[in-house]
Amino acid sequence: MITEICDMIEERAAIKNLMFTREISSVPRMVLGDERRLRQVLVNLLSNAVKFTRQGSVALRVMGSPDAQTRIRFQVSDTGTGIAPEHLEIIFKPFEQLGAQTGEQGSGLGLAISRELVALMGGTLQVQSEPGRGSVFWFDIPLPAVDREPFPAVQSRGRVIGVDGQSPTVLVVDDHADNRVIVRDMLQPLGFIVAEACDGLEGLAQIEAFKPDVVILDLVMPALNGLDMIRRIRQMTGHDHLVVIVSSASAYPDDRIQSLNAGAQAFIPKPISRSLLVETLQRHIPWIEWRYDKPLPDVQSDHSDALPPETTLTVLSDLAQIGDVDALYDAIDRLKQDMPQVVSFIGKVQYFLDTFQIGQLQTFLEQMRARR
Numbered sequence: 001m002i003t004e005i006c007d008m009i010e011e012r013a014a015i016k017n018l019m020f021t022r023e024i025s026s027v028p029r030m031v032l033g034d035e036r037r038l039r040q041v042l043v044n045l046l047s048n049a050v051k052f053t054r055q056g057s058v059a060l061r062v063m064g065s066p067d068a069q070t071r072i073r074f075q076v077s078d079t080g081t082g083i084a085p086e087h088l089e090i091i092f093k094p095f096e097q098l099g100a101q102t103g104e105q106g107s108g109l110g111l112a113i114s115r116e117l118v119a120l121m122g123g124t125l126q127v128q129s130e131p132g133r134g135s136v137f138w139f140d141i142p143l144p145a146v147d148r149e150p151f152p153a154v155q156s157r158g159r160v161i162g163v164d165g166q167s168p169t170v171l172v173v174d175d176h177a178d179n180r181v182i183v184r185d186m187l188q189p190l191g192f193i194v195a196e197a198c199d200g201l202e203g204l205a206q207i208e209a210f211k212p213d214v215v216i217l218d219l220v221m222p223a224l225n226g227l228d229m230i231r232r233i234r235q236m237t238g239h240d241h242l243v244v245i246v247s248s249a250s251a252y253p254d255d256r257i258q259s260l261n262a263g264a265q266a267f268i269p270k271p272i273s274r275s276l277l278v279e280t281l282q283r284h285i286p287w288i289e290w291r292y293d294k295p296l297p298d299v300q301s302d303h304s305d306a307l308p309p310e311t312t313l314t315v316l317s318d319l320a321q322i323g324d325v326d327a328l329y330d331a332i333d334r335l336k337q338d339m340p341q342v343v344s345f346i347g348k349v350q351y352f353l354d355t356f357q358i359g360q361l362q363t364f365l366e367q368m369r370a371r372r
Contacts, residue, residue, distance in 0.1 A: 200224025
């Protein structure tokens with residue numbers, strides 16, 4: 001991942017005649033962590049460094065943290081415009097643009113989201129800067145060393161038609177019966193055992209009685225809302241490995257961040273997509289043995305200009321319009337598996353997501369739809 005990010009940033013730095021250096025020292029070859037969040041943070045910090053540096057250099061250092069053996073420090077430095085002391089905290093607030101004094105444009109969300117993502121990974125995003133001399137951003141996060149990949153990537157082998165072996169158990173908590181029925185009707189035909197609860201309090205009682213493998217819950221419920229239910233679950237004994245998935249119609253990034261902060265492992269939007277629900281379960285319950293209808297053929301040829309079907313482009317465009325970043329990431333993850341021939345298109349979408357350029361992504365997707 002680091003090499004891929006550095007190669008992309010090096011190209012952008014070369015366009016501005018900037019020197020880009022990378023230094024990786026005293027870190028394990030393979031670690032266990034959240035690749036997606038780490039990638040988003042590093043791409044944003046490095047993109048900002050290139051954007052606000054007119055001459056000189058940008059550097060990425062990855063090293064063992066001086067404060068803890070199991071933590072790794074990521075540090076991005078530049079010789080750019082720098083930041084005045086009175087603005088060092090303001091830049092982390094939503095919609096405060098880093099380039100407000102330099103004429104550069106941006107959404108004003110990148111650093112705010114990056115700080116939240118670093119916090120979710122167990123660290124704190126920090127900065128030192130001086131006007132005219134550049135900036136240094138860094139964070140330390142726990143990344144324990146592993147000998148091999150703990151969970152192999154889920155490979156697309158056709159449409160999931162069921163599960164083998166022990167039936168997984170799922171508790172659906174939602175105050176709207178129709179929403180519970182939708183999830184139940186998606187999972188029961190696959191072999192899941194599904195229980196239901198109409199609010200957070202009933203959900204907690206069902207957890208003790210039903211002992212599910214997974215809880216899928218709504219955020220807005222009477223008696224006890226979703227966030228408070230998650231916090232109580234994480235305080236309960238004997239349920240440390242319970243997978244909690246939030247499903248909500250909310251498109252606000254804060255709801256996703258608060259859900260993950262409270263202890264949820266995933267957030268999926270409503271209306272729930274069957275393929276997204278199954279993929280989320282595959283990711284978080286690796287012991288399930290899935291059955292597939294038929295394998296998909298491998299695609300070997302190069303199609304650098306290939307595009308997904310118009311229906312897929314429409315879905316991506318709709319998700320970009322409402323700012324559903326999580327769903328967009330999940331959608332392109334599925335495209336990587338199901339349509340490897342559109343790898344060039346996927347790379348462009350992922351770049352816009354990693355750099356928080358949702359407006360530019362909307363424009364790009366509209367242009368691609370016009371080409372169909």
